[in-house]
Amino acid sequence: MTFLRRPSVRCFLVVTLAVYLLFSPLLAVFEMGWPNVLALLPLSVTAFGCCVWVLRGRDERRNAWLLAAVLTGGLVLHVISRYSGMGFLYFVVFAAPFRTRFWPAVLLVTADLAGTALSSLMIGMQGWEVGGNLLGLTYIAVLVFLVRHARTTREHAAALAEARAGEAVLAERARLAREVHDILAHSQSAQIVHLEGARLLLERGEDPAAALDRVNRAVRLARAGLEETRRALDALRGQELPLAERLELLAVEFRSVTGSSCAVSVTGDLGSLEAGARLAVARTAQEALTNARRHAPGASVSVVLRRVGRWCELEVRDTGGPPGPAMSAVSPVSPVSPVSPGSPGSPGSSAGGYGLVGMRERAELIGGSLAARPGAEGFEVLLRVPA
Template sequence: MTAVSRWRYAVWTVVVLYLGYDLVGSMINSAGVHGWGGVALDGGLHVLGLACGFIAYRWARYSVWWLAVTAALGLAEHSHLQFAGTSLMFLAVWMAPFRTRLWQAIALTVAVTAAFIGTSLAVSLEGYAIFGLGFALGWAGFLGAVLNQLGVTRRQTVAIAEAQANAAVLGERQRLAREIHDILAHSLSAQVVHLEGARLLLEQGRDRDVVLDRVVRAGDLARAGLEDSKRAVAALRGDQTPLAEQLEQLAEQFRATTGRTCEVTVTGDAGQLTPEAWLAVVRTAQEALTNAHKHAPEASVTLALRCAPDWCELEVEDTGGATTGSAGNGYGLVGMRERAELIGGTLEAGPAGGGFRVRLRVPA
């Protein structure tokens, strides 16, 4: 049993004991003042009032009217025998915030309190008793409203927490799907192309070295895809390598593959980046280097990473030169821009000084 359930049971235990005590006390006092006829009248009013209160508790429709009837029966009992039926009035104003709208609960509390004061004056109740019970009725309504609002706030907090948890799970699934698409889909599709080409070359009886070159390229793609997968898993776990070191590895791969220069400069502290931002920077650098290799085969490249307390910027620029004349396809600039926007960053790409520049800025 939770703490909230224990509290609810404790409150209802006190309410039931109070209602029972008031019923028994009213019957005893009525027997002494009005005899058995008074007992039957007051007992009937009390039981009927409890029944109306139970209906209001069980069914929300017209609950404000059922509570009003409950309070009216309590007032009738009070007018017949002083102090009798006060528990019914307290029951009505206490339940009102939980079973009706706030303005209805306020209106009912004010009406019941005013009616009690008027009835008490009519039956010549002592002034201190009128003041005390009238104040208590108003306080009961106020306390009920506060407790109800606390319950509503708690339920809303739980709902918001569940929604945030669901959103986090969905975001994690989308991130995993994006990484799988960016790495495996690209790598495997390229391998299929090379292996299918090797099969066709073998069927045509082409030169062995040409076929072998296709197989070697497929193997290189498989190894590159495996390394990218390991890198993505490490980033998702939060134990990725330092960003400057990772950029230097990409530059070294570019130099080894193309034989061209690729300089890396890092300014500021890149260690404060989130795993998502880290992946965005690495993927952008990787894609920009791939594009430079494909579309500007004679260009040298510079990688510049600049970090500030609130942001981190990557700039990849090549020197241009001869181009292949192909615009390329696949992940490309659109994929890089989408990845940046998903984490609140921006990406700019376009010609610069005879070459091509890609600039990514992500929040730190």
């Protein structure tokens, strides 16, 4: 189609169209004699001017009226001199579907066909001549409407593809935001806690050994965060660790940082889990352990991953920490509905509330659900994803 946009080609097409539209009226003038010039030539020029205006204009409503004028001029010319207005009648059929809206185009083409038949019968044309003209106009009309439909379908497909590309970009941004939160907030929040504790111990002149222990724990967390970043990059490259091994690494990290117990239990066949479900399980376990470490210090945690029918369930429970503002701020949550992110500092809302948002988004994107609520002793998180 780029060939048709070349200036030389467009100029040739315009000249050809002008000759086609004016040839029959001019020929009729010469055949009928110069006295008929005042009857035919002004009407032909007017209809031709409307055709040019239609080709140059983009106003669909105005084009409909201009094409109606072209149709009227073509029919009058056809009645005055047989076939002298057929070029204008064909122009209406060609231009209406592309220069006006659908229903005005249908009305114009229908009026063109009906007017051609009636005017041809009025001037005494034979039935086979009338039928041939109608057959040609009908064939062109069907072809042009099919081309219009194909172009409209292509435009809609392009718009849909562009919209889907935009949605994909937004989804990718959301995914990267969750990954950044899950990787960085998990390790850096605990590092800040230990480094802040070490700073306070040193400022107060208290036990240097305790401050050094805090610094060593922060170093281990930094290394664990770097290792988690590497694991995330490996997962993007298709070199993902088995889910049970990832959960065990998280448990080892939790035990080394807090000194509390963290038991991991994996049961059932989990080999059919998709990549999105595996990532949701790993990130939810990571976030739940981070929240337990922050809001329930000294609590023991259990991580249970099991296959239940068509679902895979991850349950993370802690035994609860010492009472404080963070724990008292928790309100009971229905066990069947996902919890809304609370205010910063409430359990499960690390990094200003984005922890629960990320876990819930991961679950919903793959058709799962997330429930976070106070348990019998501490806090529990239950994730269900399709297996």
